[in-house]
Amino acid sequence: MSTPLLSAKNLRAFYGPTQILYDLNFDMHTGGITTLLGANGAGKTTTLRALSAMVRTSGEIRFDGKLISNKETADIVRLGVAHVPEGRGTFVRQTVEENLQLGGITQPASQISADVERVFTYFPRLKERFRQQAGTLSGGEQQMLAIGRALMLRPKVMLLDEPSFGLAPLIVQEMFEILRTLNKKEKVSMFLVEQNASLALELADHAYLLETGRVVMSGPAKQLSADESIRRAYLGY
């Protein structure tokens, strides 16, 4: 097997003195979609924040074989890790245009306008709102903007934190279709944190189940969705 794109070994994370994650181990491979399932407070968001060095951690995180757990957030991002954060992280005072430009701020200026056009092919709504202050967008539009902003980085991997949060079911469907397309056409690997387990397992090829900061189960997504206990606890049928 080839080296994993992103891997964690004995990953622990802390908020102040409180430990949130306990010796997490996981790998994800290039081109795949890995999902991290778990209840509220299981440590899903913290895992993503640990990957982009936004919390105090110990243990090893490797990206493309390189050790990144000692790097700063901005430097990890520059390697091609696009983190779409919880709450979408919109630059509310800036326009939609500026938000997209910020997404590509580490990229050569020459490619920006072409990349903006590329984002529009996936999210035509953003084109209509181009000059609008981003804070005035609806929740769904802000989520699109967040993913569009991440795309501007030309990322190797996207870390997606609950992209379905607070959105109407129809929009969620649409969003997940787009994610699937992005994965296929743009060759973006994805690390997806979701509360909506059935959606996530449908999209992902590999899944990890997190409970109170520990990985309690992992395997191919199909296998997990077939599992009796997962079905009862997380899928609800």
Added chain:
Amino acid sequence: MEQVVQQIIGGLATGAIYACIALSIVMIYQAIDHLNFAQGEMAMFSTYIAWQLMQWGAPYWGAFFITIAISFVLGYVIERTVFKPVHNAPVLSHIVIFIALFAIINSMAGFIWEFTIKPFPTPFGTKSVLGEGLLSAHGAGMIAVTGVMLGMLYLFFRYTRVGLAMRAASANPDSARLVGIRVGFMNALGWGMAAAIGAVAGMMIAPVVFLEPNMMVTILLYGFAGAVVGGLTSPGGAVFGGFAVGVIENLASFVPHFGAEMKLSIALALIILVLTLKPSGLFGRRIVSRV
């Protein structure tokens, strides 16, 4: 009537001073989301550097631009060394740090250059350019310099990528990191720029008020008033606010009993009035956001 016009134009000339300082206050507010109470002292120190360079024989404009460069570096270094370690501390700690910087810079200036008043040259001359003693050449030059600086800043923030990154870093540091912006570096850059603008302000003001370590204390208050009137988020508003404060202050001399010694109270009243009635200032942007 003629008197009123005279007072207004005179107010515009002093207003240019306040506009300069207000502009640098807004700059640093945009860069770090803070008001820097040591801003005026930094400007004063920069002015001393310019004075020293001229004492050593530098021509005015040479000293002018070298001072701007030195001030930029000093501002940058102060952020990196003094402010960075407490960046996440509560506001109270920040204010104490500003107070400390205020004390240090003020006393260093006194230590190096003594507390005596020094004259500072103007590159524009002191002749009247408008009517009889209405507007001096220096006043006009000061207004022009402020205008040019404002224009350059507008272009920088609106059209350059660094400008955009700086705005993003101050408005939403977490998100800024997630798009790869080095937020700490941007903060330091903001301090550097604010120090450079302050240096220009100081060099423009010094010919009017003379150079001494305490020259900026009251002017800083007018600068604050200007920034507040215009809105802390708006560089253009700050400049307008600065001019407005200058004019209002001059017009207040028509009110009986309002001697020169009451002028500071006008700044105080303006600040409290605007903050109470319209906290975002006349031109400040209200932040609209959906949850």
Added chain:
Amino acid sequence: MKTSTPVTSVIAAIGATVITLAQNWKLAGFILVLIAGAIFPLCASGVFTFQITQLLIYAIAIAGLNLLTGFNGQFSLGHSAFYAIGAYVSAVLMTQLDMPFYLTIPIAAAVCFVFGFLFGLPALRLEGIYLALATFALAIATPQILKFKPVEHLTGGVQGLALFHLKPEAPFGLPFDQDQWTFYVTFAVTILMFFLAFSLVNSRSGRAMKAIRDNHIAAKVTGIDLSLFKTLTFGVSALFTGVAGSLSALLIAFVAPDSFQITLAIAIFVGMVVGGVGWIPGAFLGALFILFVPNIAEHIAFGLSAFFDLIRKVIPFFPSIGEQSAKGLTGTVYGVFLILLIYVMPSGLAGLLRLAVQRLARARS
């Protein structure tokens, strides 16, 4: 036990008192403070008595600001204004109406309360840096307002008012000089004010205020009129600082606009942060700091400048720009102190004490 003689019963009584005191360390501490306060001016020099009186006055002012920050989460860089109002009310009443000093304290307190309440109204809408700004402006403008021409006949304008001849003597022929008597008055007022402060903090509404200080939604849900409460707190805070100002008029026996510069406001503010926000006894630590550290800084500054002179004598090429004056270095040393303090103990001396206590407790267990 055999028969109880008067001697044994006295010993038993003393023993019982000692035991009660040992069990009730707060009461014991209080009595100890009372005794120390009563004896102190009799043993100390006049200068030292003066300094400690000033310390108590600063502590009252700092406690006032601390109430504002602790309760409202607001702060002020302009408390010199209320200090000034307190001092001026006392001074004007004493000079114009020949009122005895003691009577002027409650009046000064009331006036400051009203001013604080009024200033608290606009301040209510301000937070963080905006509040800093508004109060900073207040502090800068205060000395100038005090020079306001139309009321010069009352306030003495730039000259200020001298009160030396109006300083009260110790009553009932008590054998104290004026400085000692001033100390006793201040000491009594200090005890009263800190008693008030503690009662406020520990009162039901005080605890409620602290609980909801940082949570506006919770505040709305609880249904108390928060804005009125906050404005009242601003008034009380000003009242404390005003009482301090009034006492300072007695101590210095002279009021003038330039005694109430922004530096005073900054001193009160620094004292509060150094002593620890939200911890009333920290006011004494803060007062200690603002009273003595500038002096220490001055000594160090003179030492440093002598050191520089020495270096220049030894190394003739040592860079010297202009003419250095030792006076200039004082502010630098003071500023460096402040910065180090914030680095080393971000929550003030109070935080440091708490940390030490925790360590001790942990070491014991």
